[in-house]
Amino acid sequence: MMGHPVSGTRPDRPTWAIAATALLAALAVLAACGGGGPQSQTTTIQNKGSDTMVNVAQAWAEAYKLAAPAVDVEVSGGGSGVGIAALIRGTVDIATSSRNMKPEEIEQARRHTGQTPKEIIVGYDALAVYVHKSNPLEAVSNEQLAEIFGEGGATVNWAQLGVAIPGVTDDTIVRVSRQSSSGTYEFFRDHVLGKRDFKLGSRDMNGSKEVVELVGSTPTAIGYSGMGYATPAVKMLRISPKTGEEPVAPSVENTLNKSYPLARSLQLYTLGEPQGAVKAYVAWILSDAGQQILAESGYVPLPPEQRRQ
Amino acid sequence: MASTSSTGAAVPPRPTRPRRAVWGERGIELLIYASGVSAIVFILAILFFIFREAAPVLFSDRFSLTQFLFSTEWYPTSVSNVRYGTLALSAGTLAVTVLAMILAVPFGVGGAVFLSQFCGPRLRETLKIIIELLAAIPSVVWGFIGLTVMSRLIVTYTGAPVGVNVLNGGIILALMSVPIIVSIGEDALKAVPDSYVEAALALGVTRWQLVFRVLLPAARHGLLAAVLLGVGRAIGETMAVLMATGHAVQIPHGILDSVRTLTANIAAELGEAPAGSEHYQVLFLTGVLLFAITMLVNLAADLIIRGARARK
Numbered sequence: 001m002m003g004h005p006v007s008g009t010r011p012d013r014p015t016w017a018i019a020a021t022a023l024l025a026a027l028a029v030l031a032a033c034g035g036g037g038p039q040s041q042t043t044t045i046q047n048k049g050s051d052t053m054v055n056v057a058q059a060w061a062e063a064y065k066l067a068a069p070a071v072d073v074e075v076s077g078g079g080s081g082v083g084i085a086a087l088i089r090g091t092v093d094i095a096t097s098s099r100n101m102k103p104e105e106i107e108q109a110r111r112h113t114g115q116t117p118k119e120i121i122v123g124y125d126a127l128a129v130y131v132h133k134s135n136p137l138e139a140v141s142n143e144q145l146a147e148i149f150g151e152g153g154a155t156v157n158w159a160q161l162g163v164a165i166p167g168v169t170d171d172t173i174v175r176v177s178r179q180s181s182s183g184t185y186e187f188f189r190d191h192v193l194g195k196r197d198f199k200l201g202s203r204d205m206n207g208s209k210e211v212v213e214l215v216g217s218t219p220t221a222i223g224y225s226g227m228g229y230a231t232p233a234v235k236m237l238r239i240s241p242k243t244g245e246e247p248v249a250p251s252v253e254n255t256l257n258k259s260y261p262l263a264r265s266l267q268l269y270t271l272g273e274p275q276g277a278v279k280a281y282v283a284w285i286l287s288d289a290g291q292q293i294l295a296e297s298g299y300v301p302l303p304p305e306q307r308r309q
Numbered sequence: 310m311a312s313t314s315s316t317g318a319a320v321p322p323r324p325t326r327p328r329r330a331v332w333g334e335r336g337i338e339l340l341i342y343a344s345g346v347s348a349i350v351f352i353l354a355i356l357f358f359i360f361r362e363a364a365p366v367l368f369s370d371r372f373s374l375t376q377f378l379f380s381t382e383w384y385p386t387s388v389s390n391v392r393y394g395t396l397a398l399s400a401g402t403l404a405v406t407v408l409a410m411i412l413a414v415p416f417g418v419g420g421a422v423f424l425s426q427f428c429g430p431r432l433r434e435t436l437k438i439i440i441e442l443l444a445a446i447p448s449v450v451w452g453f454i455g456l457t458v459m460s461r462l463i464v465t466y467t468g469a470p471v472g473v474n475v476l477n478g479g480i481i482l483a484l485m486s487v488p489i490i491v492s493i494g495e496d497a498l499k500a501v502p503d504s505y506v507e508a509a510l511a512l513g514v515t516r517w518q519l520v521f522r523v524l525l526p527a528a529r530h531g532l533l534a535a536v537l538l539g540v541g542r543a544i545g546e547t548m549a550v551l552m553a554t555g556h557a558v559q560i561p562h563g564i565l566d567s568v569r570t571l572t573a574n575i576a577a578e579l580g581e582a583p584a585g586s587e588h589y590q591v592l593f594l595t596g597v598l599l600f601a602i603t604m605l606v607n608l609a610a611d612l613i614i615r616g617a618r619a620r621k
Contacts, residue, residue: 081581088583108583174470179556180386181581195388200381200397201559203471203567206551206577217461220470 043277044072049083049096050183051207052125052226053266056297057096060285063293067284071277077207080183087269088112093278095269098125098183098226115272122285124300126250127187127262128227128236130212132219137163139238139247142192142261148222149175149188151197158220165219175202176211176223184208187264188224224262228298255300266299359596366590377594383558385578385588393591395598400560401475401568402602405550406543408479408564409486413543414536416483417490421532422520424491425498437492444488448548455481455553469565473555476564481553482546486539493538497531498524530613537610541603547572571599 047057054077061073083095084105090113101109101117109117129145131137135158144161147153155161158171165171177198178185189195205211211225216233227250230236238247241261254260274282284290291301325331366372372393380394420440424433459480460472467476501524509523525532547570555567556577575592582589 078580085581085583105583169468170470172470179577181578186386189388197384197387197389200383201557201567203473204556204558204569204577206556214471214473217464217472218470 042070042072044074045094045278045281046092047073047075047094047096048078048086048092049094050080050098050266051077051178052080052098052182052184052228053096054207055209055228056123056294056299059293059297060290063289064281064284067289068277068280071281073281079179079181080186081181084269087117087271090271093270094281097267097269098264099186100265100267101269109271113271117269117271118273120268120270120274120282120286121265121302121306122268123266123291123294123302124255125264125266126227126255126260126300127184127224127264128230128250129222129224129239129262130215130230130234130236131222132165132215133233133235134167134219135163135165135235137161137237139240141240141243141245141247143243145192145239146194146196148173149177149198149202150193151199153199168219171220174218174221175199176214176218176221177202177204178208178211178224179204179206184225187262191262226298230298252300256303263300356600359593359600362593363590363597366587366594369587372587372591377591378598381558381560383574385582385591391587395571395574395595397558397560398569398571398574398595399598401554402544402570402572404475404561404564404568405478405482405554405570406540408475409482409543410536410540412479412483413486413490413539417487417535417539418494418525418532420487420491421494421498421535422524424495426516426520426524437495440488440491443484444492446485448485448546449552451481451485452549452552455549459553463565467565471555471567473553474565474567475554475561478550478554478568478570479564481549482543485546485549486542489542490535490539493535494528494532497528497535500531501527530616534610534614537606537613541606541610544599544606545572545603547576551576571595575599 047061050057054075057075061075064071064073080095080097080099083092083097084101086092087095088105088109095117101119106117109115129140137158140161144155147155156173158165158173163171178188185198189198203214205214205223208225208229211223212229212231212234215221215223216231227236236250238249239261240247248254248260250260250262255263268282268285270278270282273279285294286302286307291307295301367374377393377395378399379396380392381397381400382392382394383397384390384392424436428436455477456473459477463469463472463474463477469476505523505527506519509519514522550570551573554570554573556569556573557567558569559566561568575595579589579592582592
C-alpha cells in the first residue's frame with residue numbers, strides 16, 4: 001500500500017505449513033517402518049520405570065553392551081508407576097521399581113498377560129532428606145517431616161523448627177516433592193506421612209535429580225530423593241525415627257543394618273521367570289560387575305548372601 | 310486398461326476424453342475430497358474417543374462434577390481419600406495464560422504495526438523470516454530455556470525463592486505466542502483497504518494518527534482474532550509450561566507462585582494411570598474440559614473473523 005509492489009504476492013503461509021507438516025509426518029512414518037531392519041541380529045530388552053534407578057539402569061545398559069554386544073538394553077524412566085503400568089500392559093521386558101508392586105497390580109498383570117510378575121531385589125537405597133547447604137539444620141525427626149510435608153501439617157516456616165537461614169527474609173519452607181507416579185513419592189507417603197496425603201502446593205519434580213537441583217539452588221527448600229543424587233550444593237539430614245531418638249545418617253552401613261528409617265529395596269520386575277537374554281542380563285546385574293556399577297551410582301549393593309535370584 | 314482400449318476400438322471415437330482420464334480425474338477429486346473431509350472426521354473421532362474414555366466416571370455415583378470443577382484438592386492417588394478437584398489446575402492455566410497475553414499482546418500488535426507501516430521492504434522480509442523461525446522453535450526447547458536461563462534470572466531479579474513459577478511460564482508462553490500474533494496481525498493490517506489509507510493521507514494525517522485512528526480501528530477484528538489464536542496456543546501448550554511453572558497444585562496468590570496447568574497435569578500423570586482406572590478416566594475428563602475451553606476460544610476467534618467479514 002505504501003509503495004511495496006511485493007505485498008499481496010506472498011504465498012499462503014498456513015497452507016505451506018500444513019503441507020510441510022504432512023510431509024514430515026509421512027517421512028517419520030516411513031522412517032519408523034524402515035527402522036526395524038537389524039532386529040534379527042540383536043536382541044532388545046525394554047527396561048522402563050523408576051526415576052530413582054534410571055541412572056544406574058542406564059549405566060548397567062551401557063556396561064552390558066560391552067559384555068554382551070548382541071543385546072541392546074533400552075532404558076527409560078517416568079517413575080516406578082509408569083514402569084509397572086507398562087509391565088501390566090506387557091510392553092516392557094523389565095520394570096525397575098523403587099517400591100513393591102501392589103497386590104492389585106500383580107492381579108492386573110496376571111489378567112492382562114497371563115503371567116505372574118517376578119520380583120528381583122537388586123540393591124538398596126536410602127531415601128535422603130535434603131536441604132540447602134547454607135541451612136543450619138542437621139537432623140529432623142519423622143514427625144517433624146510429616147508436619148512439614150503432610151496434609152494438615154502445621155509447619156510452614158523454618159522459624160517453627162527453630163531454624164534461621166542466613167540471608168533470607170521470607171523463611172517460608174519451599175517443599176520439593178515428586179510427581180505422583182514416582183515410587184519415591186509413595187515410599188515417602190507410606191513411611192513418613194503414615195499414608196496421609198501430601199500438603200498441596202509442593203513443587204512436584206519429575207525426577208530424583210531435579211529435586212536435588214532445586215533444593216541446591218533454593219536456600220529455603222527441603223526435599224527428598226535417593227542418596228545417590230547428593231551434590232555439593234545440598235546437605236543430607238540425619239533422621240530420627242521418633243522425636244527424642246538418636247538421629248541416624250543415611251549411609252551404606254545404616255541402610256544395611258536397617259537403622260536408617262527411610263531405607264528401601266530397589267527391584268526389577270519381569271513377567272514370569274526371566275527367560276533367555278533377560279535372564280542373562282538379570283544374572284549379570286546380580287554379579288559382582290553389576291553390583292559394582294550399582295555401588296558406583298551411589299546405592300547400596302546387595303550383601304553377598306542375597307545375590308541369588 | 311484392456312477394457313478401455315477394447316471399447317475404444319468397438320465404438321466409433323466420440324469427442325470425449327478417454328475414459329482413463331475421466332476416471333483418473335474422478336479418483337483425484339475423490340482423494341482431495343477425502344483429505345478435505347478427513348479433518349472433520351478426525352476431530353469427531355478425537356471427540357468421540359475422549360468422551361468414551363471419560364464417560365464412565367462422569368456418570369458414576371462416586372464422582373461429583375461440582376467437586377471436579379470447583380474443588381482445589383487434587384489427590385488422584387491418595388490411599389485414604391481420593392479427591393479429583395481441578396480448580397487449582399484451571400486457575401494455574403488461567404494465570405499463566407492471562408500473564409502471557411498481557412506480555413504478548415503489546416509486543417505482538419506493536420510488531421505487526423511496525424512490520425506493516427514502519428519498516429522498509431527488505432527489513433520486513435528479513436523480520437518475517439526470523440519471526441516465523443521463532444514460531445518453529447519446539448516447545449521443549451522453550452521449556453528448557455525457562456527451566457535453566459529464565460528461572461535463574463527470575464531468582465536474581467525478583468528475589469523469588471524458586472524461579473519456576475507463573476512469571477516464568479507467562480514469559481515463555483508470551484515468547485511462543487508473539488510470532489502468531491505478529492504474522493496474523495500483520496495480515497489483518499494488510500487487509501485494510503488501501504482507500505482508507507489514501508483518504509487519511511490525503512487529509513494530511515501523521516503516521517501515528519494513521520495507525521491509531523485508521524488502521525487499528527479498521528483491523529480490530531482481525532487483530533482480536535490474532536490475539537485469540539495466541540490465547541489458544543497458550544492454553545494448549547504443555548511441554549514448556551510443564552517445565553517452567555514449577556508443577557505445584559495451588560491457586561497462585563502472585564506471579565511468583567508455582568502452579569500446575571491442566572495440560573501439564575495430564576502430561577505428567579497419564580503415563581502412570583492404569584488404563585481404564587478412575588484416575589485415567591478423570592484425566593480424560595480433564596481433557597474434555599481443556600477441549601471445551603480451547604473450542605470456546607477458537608469459536609470466539611472464528612465468530613469475530615466472520616463478524617469482520619460480514620461488516621465489510
